[in-house]
Amino acid sequence: MHIKKWMALSAACLSLGAAPVFAQETREFSVSTVLSEAFPWGQAASKWAELVKERSDGRITLKVYPNAQLVSGDQTREFSAMRSGLIDMAVGSTINWSTQVPEANLFSLPFLMPDNAAVDAITQGKAGQIVFDAIEKRGIVPLAWGENGFRELSNSRGILTQPADLKGLKVRVVGSPLFLDTFNALGANPTQMSWTDALPALTTGAVDGQENPLSVFDVARADRANQKYLTLWHYMNDPLIFGASKRVWSKLSTADQQLLKQAAYDAGQWEIAKSRAELDATLKSIRDRGVEVTALTPEQHQAFVTATQGVYKKWIPKIGEDLVEAAQAAITNR
Ligand code: X2X
Structure with a gap:
């Protein structure tokens, strides 16, 4: 905050007989993201920063650190x-x-969410609240939802329309054990690695395939990393969560907490709408680059669903039966 403004505010407080409000000091907070502003994910964070700056009159700065650089990738x-x-x-x-x-x-359970309405029914309802409570219990204050999007499968080997096509396919997956179970159930050969290592591994052919939302495939130019075949199987959707460390959060005034939370909500809604609206154009640009895009028929889709049932059996107890039931009910009633 400018000194003059601060003095004016202090004077106002004094004239009202109130103590100076220390939470009104100029503050800067770090915000971590995995993807940069070139992607919807990074844009969600930038929008949050922009709204916070505007609404706090420049008093609160959110400094975005993309590429998971604060944790060395x-x-x-x-x-x-x-x-x-x-x-x-x-x-x-x-x-x-x-x-x-x-x-x-929950969101990684294969083929749980068939469409955007299913994702929204979860995040905006009881199931979403259970996930938020779980996050809060572990020291992070969840503020709002955003979206990375439905994840589609690409590879360098050929068209994939049935589990048998994945046999022995070396697939880069994120460092989450559930992904290993899904791809092992499909007969593939999954390898965990960070996003930083994924493109080089695809480029050298160390791995054959990967799964990510269309926006990520497009902006990262996965087609230049040998990804010539893309299967639209919508097997999971990866929501984003705006969150703050409890230590930081608890030191903020209620008004600033409200400001940050509302701005996160508005940025999240803006980003979800924007990334969904861009999907058709994104798919077209991927096709125009010569990538062969395949959508699954209902029968082909069912074969993948059947092949991955074991993942549910193993993971429902870890995720929580109540949560999975709440999610399934939300989807049915969407
Ligand atoms: O690593 C990935 O695949 C990415 C960028 O989508 C995530 O961080 C989940």
Whole structure:
């Protein structure tokens, strides 16, 4: 805050007989993201920063650190780094946080959510609240939802329309054990690595395939990393969560907490709408680059659903039966 403004505010407080409000000091907070502003994910964080700056009259600055650089690219450490005070805030992925928050694995259950309405029914209802409570219990204050999007499967080998096509396919997956179970159930050969290492591994052919939302495939130019075949199987959706470390949060005034939370909500809604609206154009640009895009027929889809049932059996007890039931009910009633 400018000194003059501060003095004016102090004078106003004094004239009202109130104590100076220390929470009104100029503050800067770090915000971690995995993807930069070139992607919807990074844009969600930038929008949050922009709204906070505007609404706080420049008093609160959110400084965005993309590429998980505050944890040296190791995105699965973001949540614990926030907890330990290394990072103030983040717009993080449920996948990356799931190693510390078992409930966040809900969204990774294969073929749970058929469409956007299903995602919204979960995040906006009881199931979403259970996930938020689980996050809060572990030291991070969840503020709002954003979206990385439905994850589609690409590879360098050929068209994939049935589990048998994945046999022996070396697939890069995020560092979450549930992903290993899904791809092992499909007969593939999954390898965990961070996003930083994924493109080089695809480029050299160390791995054959990967799964990510279309926006990520497009902006990262996965087609230039040998990804010539893309299967639209919508097997999971990766919501993003705006969150703040409890240590930082508890030192803020109620008014500033409200400001940050509302701005996170508005930025999240803006980003979800924007990234969904861009999907068709994104798919077109991927096709125009010569990538062969395949959508699954209902029968082909069912074969993948059947092949991955074991993942539910193993993971429902870890995620929580109540949570999975709440999610399934929300989807049915959407
Ligand atoms: O690593 C990935 O695949 C990414 C960028 O989508 C996430 O951080 C979940």
